[in-house]
Amino acid sequence: MAIAIDFGTSNTVITRINPVTGESEIVKLANLAQKNSSIPPIIPSLVYINNANNDDVIIGQKVRNKGLDSKNNQRFFSNFKRGIGTDIQGFLPILDDKQLDFEKIGDLFLSNILQELNGELDSLIMTVPVDSFESYRYWLTGVCEKWNIDKVRIIDEPTAAALGYGTEEDNLILVVDFGGGTIDFSLVELDLGEKKKPQGFILKWGEKLLGESSAQKTKLAKVIAKAGANLGGCDIDNWILDYFHEKQGVTKSSLTSRLAERIKIRLSQTEEAQEVFFNDLTLETYDLSLNRETFEEILNHNQFFAQLDTLMERVLQQARSNGVNINDVNRVLLVGGSGQIPAVNQWLQQYFPLEKIKCDRPFDAIAMGALKLEQNLQIKDFLYHSYGIRYWNRRQKRHDWHTIIPSGQPYPMTQPRELILGASVENQPSIELIIGELGQDNTSTEVYFDGERLVTRSISRGTGQVQPLNDTEGGKTIAQLNPLGNPGSDRIKVLFRVDEDRCLKITVEDLLTDEILLDNVMVAELS
Numbered sequence: 001m002a003i004a005i006d007f008g009t010s011n012t013v014i015t016r017i018n019p020v021t022g023e024s025e026i027v028k029l030a031n032l033a034q035k036n037s038s039i040p041p042i043i044p045s046l047v048y049i050n051n052a053n054n055d056d057v058i059i060g061q062k063v064r065n066k067g068l069d070s071k072n073n074q075r076f077f078s079n080f081k082r083g084i085g086t087d088i089q090g091f092l093p094i095l096d097d098k099q100l101d102f103e104k105i106g107d108l109f110l111s112n113i114l115q116e117l118n119g120e121l122d123s124l125i126m127t128v129p130v131d132s133f134e135s136y137r138y139w140l141t142g143v144c145e146k147w148n149i150d151k152v153r154i155i156d157e158p159t160a161a162a163l164g165y166g167t168e169e170d171n172l173i174l175v176v177d178f179g180g181g182t183i184d185f186s187l188v189e190l191d192l193g194e195k196k197k198p199q200g201f202i203l204k205w206g207e208k209l210l211g212e213s214s215a216q217k218t219k220l221a222k223v224i225a226k227a228g229a230n231l232g233g234c235d236i237d238n239w240i241l242d243y244f245h246e247k248q249g250v251t252k253s254s255l256t257s258r259l260a261e262r263i264k265i266r267l268s269q270t271e272e273a274q275e276v277f278f279n280d281l282t283l284e285t286y287d288l289s290l291n292r293e294t295f296e297e298i299l300n301h302n303q304f305f306a307q308l309d310t311l312m313e314r315v316l317q318q319a320r321s322n323g324v325n326i327n328d329v330n331r332v333l334l335v336g337g338s339g340q341i342p343a344v345n346q347w348l349q350q351y352f353p354l355e356k357i358k359c360d361r362p363f364d365a366i367a368m369g370a371l372k373l374e375q376n377l378q379i380k381d382f383l384y385h386s387y388g389i390r391y392w393n394r395r396q397k398r399h400d401w402h403t404i405i406p407s408g409q410p411y412p413m414t415q416p417r418e419l420i421l422g423a424s425v426e427n428q429p430s431i432e433l434i435i436g437e438l439g440q441d442n443t444s445t446e447v448y449f450d451g452e453r454l455v456t457r458s459i460s461r462g463t464g465q466v467q468p469l470n471d472t473e474g475g476k477t478i479a480q481l482n483p484l485g486n487p488g489s490d491r492i493k494v495l496f497r498v499d500e501d502r503c504l505k506i507t508v509e510d511l512l513t514d515e516i517l518l519d520n521v522m523v524a525e526l527s
Helices: 061-065 102-117 134-145 157-164 233-248 254-267 292-301 304-321 342-348 365-374
Strands: 002-007 011-017 024-026 046-051 056-059 076-078 123-128 151-156 172-178 183-191 219-229 272-278 285-291 331-335 377-380 386-393 398-405 417-421 428-432 435-438 443-450 453-460 466-468 477-485 492-498 503-510 515-525
Touching: 002 102, 002 157, 002 365, 011 102, 011 365, 024 365, 046 061, 046 102, 056 061, 056 102, 102 134, 123 134, 123 157, 123 365, 134 151, 134 515, 151 157, 151 365, 157 172, 157 183, 157 331, 157 365, 172 342, 183 304, 219 304, 233 254, 233 285, 233 292, 254 272, 254 285, 254 292, 285 292, 292 304, 292 342, 304 342, 331 342, 331 365, 398 417, 398 435, 398 492, 435 515, 477 492, 477 503, 477 515
Parallel strands: 002 123, 123 151, 172 331, 219 377
Antiparallel strands: 002 011, 011 024, 046 056, 046 076, 172 183, 183 219, 272 285, 386 398, 386 435, 417 492, 428 477, 435 466, 443 453, 492 503, 503 515
């Protein structure tokens, strides 16, 4: 059986190819999914840990049915996807004498979903945010390895959404994926004709799935431009709660966060929303109301639309560099629950006419589109992040980073990038080189706790966030010099290339001895 999982910050959707009909369908896990006729059977991304030592947990809608999300309890976790692969500002509790981290909670959630599927899987497709760092993908790889599934692949969430909407008649599509934890923009060119020669490679782990020699007719999705940010629906929930805290002195807790989320959801359907809560045991009472006008003032106060404008400009700038104009976009697709906010649709109309905007498949488009990888589709993509080497900036008296492979680089690379290095001290025995994944300039994502709430925010750092890829003992040494090196002359040549599997590999040649010290050695899988 082949399935796709769209693991989201707020909700998770599972799809499969029906073995009888061959059609794509949502997997209905009755024990875990919401029972709401107006939306697909999505699974809330919630975890409640009964016992941390033996991985005894409750997940999904079961947590809400038991009322475990309304109590100020350290055993309840939501929005945990945002913390995976990030530097945490704050702490997670020690439960049952066991220290927890976000990676462990995410592992428990996904593993329990697979247990509920209760069937043999031979193919799994996971979706990932366009702005995810290699560390998140590395974590996901480790989780998948223990599931004993023959074929595991990944696809960017916005690209999957473009495929899931089924807009075969449109050639150029802008996807705005606004979920609980991130917002991603992706401009995708679809070529779903049957006469094109195969090109590109699927975003995946493992072996190449289709190549130029394939006899089957293939389909192509090419990513033209993309941009993303750690800005999601849970941030909006926090802003609403901050408003009630300031105006009414409302306590910030998991319960009041849930009330704020309900108000946000209702405001997508009505002009005014109210939530009333009364606990007859504790006499805890809340009466919260908000209208759309005040809601939009809250969004403006938190620079929400300014952040959207920045993302849109980044995408359009990338598009222009590839010869694509804003008027060339055939369709704009909104996915994710937060994309249902009317103000978001109105904001988009500043850039595109209303008839180009579609928002009728916010919850299942990504998971449905991911299954296209099982239906003979190939994806041609480029690297979202830049990659560089660390060096000592003498003027600033600090370490800095020099870009070797810029963002936007298509892969596989036809020509390697070359770097010449020499020894820096007398009788130098080896040369070290730290290679890093470079974030967007001047911003960084900080994850921290505000009371019981997990919050992320973008902050100015002056320089971009960097994730070192080989900063380990032995990993950063790329050349053992024999004879020993001395300053004043070039000593080694390093060639950088990215292959079809999105692996960064290096070749190192000793210019003095003409010896190949490293031959096409992998440093890391890239984003």
